[in-house]
Amino acid sequence: MRILKDIDRQTFKDRFATKDDCYNFLAELKWSEGYSCKRCGSQVFIKGKQPASRRCSKCGYDESATTGTLFHKLKFGIDKAFEMMYEIVTSKKGANSIWLAEHFGVNQKTAWLFRQKVQLAMKSSEQYPLEDEVHVDEFEIGTPQAGEQGRSKSDKKVRVIIAFEHRNGKSGRGYAKVIQDYSSKSLQPIFDHHIKKDAIVMADGWSGYKPLKEEYPNLEQTLSDHGKNFKMLHIQIRNFKNWLRGVHSYCNKEYLQNYIDEYFFRFNRRNHRQSILDKIIMRCVEHEPVAYASIKLHAT
Numbered sequence: 001m002r003i004l005k006d007i008d009r010q011t012f013k014d015r016f017a018t019k020d021d022c023y024n025f026l027a028e029l030k031w032s033e034g035y036s037c038k039r040c041g042s043q044v045f046i047k048g049k050q051p052a053s054r055r056c057s058k059c060g061y062d063e064s065a066t067t068g069t070l071f072h073k074l075k076f077g078i079d080k081a082f083e084m085m086y087e088i089v090t091s092k093k094g095a096n097s098i099w100l101a102e103h104f105g106v107n108q109k110t111a112w113l114f115r116q117k118v119q120l121a122m123k124s125s126e127q128y129p130l131e132d133e134v135h136v137d138e139f140e141i142g143t144p145q146a147g148e149q150g151r152s153k154s155d156k157k158v159r160v161i162i163a164f165e166h167r168n169g170k171s172g173r174g175y176a177k178v179i180q181d182y183s184s185k186s187l188q189p190i191f192d193h194h195i196k197k198d199a200i201v202m203a204d205g206w207s208g209y210k211p212l213k214e215e216y217p218n219l220e221q222t223l224s225d226h227g228k229n230f231k232m233l234h235i236q237i238r239n240f241k242n243w244l245r246g247v248h249s250y251c252n253k254e255y256l257q258n259y260i261d262e263y264f265f266r267f268n269r270r271n272h273r274q275s276i277l278d279k280i281i282m283r284c285v286e287h288e289p290v291a292y293a294s295i296k297l298h299a300t
């Protein structure tokens with residue numbers, strides 16, 4: 001399987017110069033473990049009628065490179081989709097849907113929906129929990145609702161719990177989750193999904209963390225002291241808030257988790273930028289198709 005090593009813009013353009021290049025790349029990823037007909041299971045195929053599609057030589061079923069992936073039923077060319085993804089994962093701030101719509105000449109709703117799909121593919125696999133030392137804290141973020149001008153009211157604030165890894169004195173990876181409240185029950189999922197049981201976890205003095213010590217024996221609680229004890233963590237929280245405000249100045253409450261997932265997908269790969277595009281394309285190939293209709297249209 002060819003892996004795109006360099007995502008320098010020109011390299012990207014050379015690599016995916018035509019639609020066929022894109023389809024061939026998808027086909028390689030999709031059938032990297034070998035071909036098996038979806039209808040009859042036969043492993044013998046001939047070239048199909050669509051670009052890079054494979055036609056079962058036994059039953060004749062012709063399967064395209066995008067069937068069964070997030071690229072199924074795209075509303076624009078596959079080459080455009082690749083270029084949009086390139087912008088989403090590599091541009092410094094992560095191209096928002098307004099910019100994408102203008103730049104690629106599609107309508108904003110279409111760009112927004114495609115972005116939502118890409119965000120789905122950015123969800124954590126939960127396979128690599130944070131380890132060593134992990135700092136945990138909660139914060140609130142305002143999300144203006146439709147038609148509302150200016151500052152959001154306090155009941156529109158969304159609560160978020162964030163966990164950041166510290167390894168050898170440096171920032172490692174991070175994750176965050178939208179939570180309903182600050183109860184132990186709400187705080188627990190980020191621990192279950194993203195923090196190793198033997199990690200040294202640092203949290204503030206909030207009583208909601210206490211019951212979690214049963215499963216996390218190395219959980220320590222210390223007073224925040226106006227942020228002094230969690231300096232690195234608070235810098236990370238500020239960075240995240242600035243990104244959300246600056247790039248996606250408008251984000252409806254129900255989509256906030258998707259933006260959080262996008263942020264950390266990029267952040268956690270900040271030192272692997274040469275492979276991040278491959279990674280997201282691979283995730284989109286592995287992800288089952290999502291109907292446009294099933295992504296609600298509140299935040300267009």
Ligand SMILES: [Zn+2]
Nearest residue numbers: 037040056059
């Ligand atoms: Zn078949």
